[in-house]
Amino acid sequence: MITSMSFAQASLKALTEEMERDPTVWVLGEDVRQGGVFGQYNGLYAKFGAERVVDTPIAEATIMGAGLGAALVGTRPVIEMRIADFVLPAMDELVNQIAKIRYMLGGQARASLVVRLPHGMLPGSAAQHSQTIENWFVNVPGLVVMTPATAADLAGMLKAAIRLDDPVLLFEPKALFKQIEDVPDVTTPLMPGKATVRRQGDDVTIVTWSLALRPSLAAADQLAAESISCEVIDLGTLWPWDAEAVARSLKKTGRLLVVQEGVLAGGFGGEVVASMIDRLGTKTLKTARRIGAPRIPVPFSPTLESEILLRPETIAKMLRELVA
Amino acid sequence: MRLLGLYQSMLRIRLFEELALEAHRNGEFGGYLHASSGQEAVPVGVCANLRKDDRLTSTHRGHGHGLAKGADIHAMMAELYGRETGACMGKGGSMHIADFSVGMLGANGIVAGGLPIAVGAAQGLKLLGSDAVVACFFGDGATNRGPFFEALNWASLYGLRVLFVCEDNGMSAFTYTNATTAGQGVLKRAESLGVPGETVDGNDLIAVDDTARRLIDEVRKTASPRILHARTYRWYGHTSTDAAPYRPKGEAEKARLNDPLPRLAKRLVEEGVNQAMLDQIIFDTRATLNDARDQARSASFPQSADAFNDVQDCGAEARIVS
Numbered sequence: 001m002i003t004s005m006s007f008a009q010a011s012l013k014a015l016t017e018e019m020e021r022d023p024t025v026w027v028l029g030e031d032v033r034q035g036g037v038f039g040q041y042n043g044l045y046a047k048f049g050a051e052r053v054v055d056t057p058i059a060e061a062t063i064m065g066a067g068l069g070a071a072l073v074g075t076r077p078v079i080e081m082r083i084a085d086f087v088l089p090a091m092d093e094l095v096n097q098i099a100k101i102r103y104m105l106g107g108q109a110r111a112s113l114v115v116r117l118p119h120g121m122l123p124g125s126a127a128q129h130s131q132t133i134e135n136w137f138v139n140v141p142g143l144v145v146m147t148p149a150t151a152a153d154l155a156g157m158l159k160a161a162i163r164l165d166d167p168v169l170l171f172e173p174k175a176l177f178k179q180i181e182d183v184p185d186v187t188t189p190l191m192p193g194k195a196t197v198r199r200q201g202d203d204v205t206i207v208t209w210s211l212a213l214r215p216s217l218a219a220a221d222q223l224a225a226e227s228i229s230c231e232v233i234d235l236g237t238l239w240p241w242d243a244e245a246v247a248r249s250l251k252k253t254g255r256l257l258v259v260q261e262g263v264l265a266g267g268f269g270g271e272v273v274a275s276m277i278d279r280l281g282t283k284t285l286k287t288a289r290r291i292g293a294p295r296i297p298v299p300f301s302p303t304l305e306s307e308i309l310l311r312p313e314t315i316a317k318m319l320r321e322l323v324a
Numbered sequence: 325m326r327l328l329g330l331y332q333s334m335l336r337i338r339l340f341e342e343l344a345l346e347a348h349r350n351g352e353f354g355g356y357l358h359a360s361s362g363q364e365a366v367p368v369g370v371c372a373n374l375r376k377d378d379r380l381t382s383t384h385r386g387h388g389h390g391l392a393k394g395a396d397i398h399a400m401m402a403e404l405y406g407r408e409t410g411a412c413m414g415k416g417g418s419m420h421i422a423d424f425s426v427g428m429l430g431a432n433g434i435v436a437g438g439l440p441i442a443v444g445a446a447q448g449l450k451l452l453g454s455d456a457v458v459a460c461f462f463g464d465g466a467t468n469r470g471p472f473f474e475a476l477n478w479a480s481l482y483g484l485r486v487l488f489v490c491e492d493n494g495m496s497a498f499t500y501t502n503a504t505t506a507g508q509g510v511l512k513r514a515e516s517l518g519v520p521g522e523t524v525d526g527n528d529l530i531a532v533d534d535t536a537r538r539l540i541d542e543v544r545k546t547a548s549p550r551i552l553h554a555r556t557y558r559w560y561g562h563t564s565t566d567a568a569p570y571r572p573k574g575e576a577e578k579a580r581l582n583d584p585l586p587r588l589a590k591r592l593v594e595e596g597v598n599q600a601m602l603d604q605i606i607f608d609t610r611a612t613l614n615d616a617r618d619q620a621r622s623a624s625f626p627q628s629a630d631a632f633n634d635v636q637d638c639g640a641e642a643r644i645v646s
Contacts, residue, residue, distance in 0.1 A: 051450070052451070054447075057474070057477060057478065059474040059477070059478065061440060061470055061474055062439075062440040062443065062444075062474040062475055062478050065437075065439070065440020065441050065443075065444060065471065066441070066443050066444030066447055066475075066478065067444055069429075069442060069444025069445035069458075070444040070445065070447050070448030070451070071444075071448070072424075072429055072448070073445045073448040073449050074448065074452060075448040077444075089470075092434055092437065093437075093471075096433070096437065097432075097437060101430065102636075104415055104416040105415070105416055105420060105424075105430055106410070106411065106413030106416060106634065107634040108411075108422055108423075108424040109429070109430070141635050142636055143636075144638060164637070165637065166637055166638065191638065192638050193638055
């Protein structure tokens, strides 16, 4: 059975089910008792009470670090960072403490926690509230990095993230929190590391994730009308990522386009291309390109911001160049 | 006799640090060593009043915290030597020493890094219905970092069982803390954040013990935080390779006159403990330490494949084979 619901509602349903199942799961973050900025926590406080739904001060470092401390004594915190950009004041706690504690302490500790990070472009939000920086954390050993593109995936990934004993960063497309999609009534945990082929095709492989999926699918639609068949792979997780699924597709198409919302320079797209060259060689992988944002802070004014926004037309143009 | 046990506990730390420093000087292991020589009375006096299920967070200068909480001395020494028998299987070294079996949640290479972790641990314990206390150690240098202010506010706000222990040795690495610190001191800062406390002579084991007992009792009963501000002195430089040239001549020598060990020994003798007993304790403790060092020296190093475990369970990168 399927129900139509928003991304926010899907995540709330998944979280509620987990909190019912496991009394050690709890939530901390700013304004969560009021339902959170995007309504992802509506009704949770009334249902689970003051000790399990905790409103925090605006103190990101301690929101993150306290989450770790609570995990070390046997609870499973869900740490709400409000928006991904606000993870920056908590970087030491995330990168130096959470990511490394299991390893440094020889396995004595498990940072069994989830960090929720609404991310990406939301027009008008400007430089400090619009960043897409999930790739930074792929570079940090010890962190699982999940990037759901659909409401159903968000729900499944949140469940898996809560159950995993490794620290999981869940980047949630904030522009889509109100978007209604079909969500199965039963949410099974969606373990990290499996990509989803969103559209089958033979001529070119698009690899993408999170907010960039929609414009990629729209571009694929445009090209279908021109008899060019695109395979669209939604990675779902950036670490660990499903390189095997991408390689399988490229053995068919030989052409790769990575589409990401974040800054192109140093983005995960480069990792995908380099990795596929490693795996397949340049005989099988005939051509590979990437689309991402220019290396500028996100501007405010709409005429400037449009330089950053991913457009299906831009993606389609590059796809045509790839198959020409 | 209890105080005799505490004397031995301090001695254990003193000798551990001396042996570790010597071994490091001789190149027996690498990395940075932050010795807590001279500061022994603080962790010993505090930990004497903690239960086994109480937790402790530490600093980069954490050997004394670990030993005082009851961490295995052999495992600790082996960790410094980077051996597979080390407390952290050789993965952490001196700065990340830990023993979760006695509630020692880890030394920390980031100044003030332990504060958010400590308050979170206390918050988790509260959720689990436990009245366990978390002793959160940090130095005077840490009181200038953001997480110090955040964590004290947090513990006070949520009513958490945290004893904040400030080991005030007056130094922030190579610089005197008072040269980089405004305001009226750590106790006033703590009070302004809702955390009452006391200053104590950190080299007077009995004073630390008495004050810690009282404060821990209050923390446990009232479920609210306290701060123990212990004035002490760091005998050596910031690290083992820092000769502390920034210290005026004679300062360290003068401070050693205030050594917490002979101060306690004097009290013990006054209470009827004879010197022969003390000598036996020194002899026995030295033997234990020598044994720990010898065992560490001859223990195996971890296998290179072990570099790849305990990163994460899913999708940990396979070893790169050429």
